[in-house]
Amino acid sequence: MSLVQPSLSSDGTKRTFSERQEFMTEDMPASMHFHVVAGGARLFKSLPDGRRQIIGFAHKGDVLPAYPCVRYHYSAEAMRTLQVVCVPAPYMSHLHETSPGACAASLSSARQLLVSLHARLLMLGRQTARERLATFLLGQGTRMGPGELWPVDPAISRADMADFLGLTTETVSRLLSAFHREQLICRERRAIHILDPDRLRAIVAHPE
Template identity: 85%
Template sequence: MSFSQLPIPTDGLKRSFSERQKFITEDAPANMHFHVVSGGARLFKSLPDGRRQIIGFAHRGDVLPAYPCIRYPYSAEAMRGMQVSCVPAPVLHHLHETSPGACAASLHSARQLLVGMHARLLMLGRQTARERLAAFLLGQGTRMGSTELWPVDPALSRADIADFLGLTTETVSRLLSTFHREKLISRERRAIHILDPDRLRAIMAMPE
């Protein structure tokens, strides 16, 4: 879920947000890119009746692009204390025009994101709750270039996981209990530890 990582001059206006503070509102005029200096954010879209879908998470180093639209296509909210450096749209635009490397880097990361989106379309459209959660846990627990297993970020609430996977918190909670009973994971308060990645991988795409 990593967003574009650019060699942007970190000299833009710095701003800080507190936990749960919303700093991008869907459909608001988009004229600023945000470069995450510290902390993390959840990006999401909502429907008029409150249903919410998390589009992705942004971490340190990621850039939340203003996109080629007049308005932001999603909302963003700090998951904890957070610092960003603001890059006005024209600045990044100018950087892209003058430095071919910068434009290529942006293109690369945009395409990287697209590939991830494809996988998520398949997940949301065609996989069962059980498969989605298994895939999510593995995605969170394994970092590229390391066989080590990390616990899932405790800053993620059940509601976050549910809104990311297109499920309800109850379903997520039930499935976590099932996984626990099957000794696939262990839980200590919010943090989740993966115990049996191989069996999780098997669940991920198998018709049970």
């Protein structure tokens, strides 16, 4: 979801949202873009009967939505205290029209979203529960780039993971405990830290 635009922080209005406060609503006019500067957000789609499905998570540096659009294609809410810079849509459109760098960043974000969609379809259609969780942990650990491992955002609950991965909360809890026993991960201050990314990758590449 990232759209790297350092100037956004100085060209918008800073706002803070509390835990579970919705700041983007699906199908509403996309009048504003939100550059996450602190905290994290939960992204989801809703059904007419009130049910919803988590489709992703946003972290520091991400821009929501990452590209100009007429209406929001999904909803977003704060997972905990969230700080964003609100950038008016006309300014973002102007930026894309006048800045080759902004246009390239938007195309890169669209490409990343497409790749993520393909990976998610594969995950839900073919991967086992163990593979799904390993894939998710690796994705979270390398979300800021492949050169450094980051802990899983502690605001992402087991229920959130289960919803996103198409599993039950009980299955996620059982697998996290198994990964902990196998010394693939450890828990520190509610955050999940990856200890052995190579073995997690092996789970994805060579399922048991």
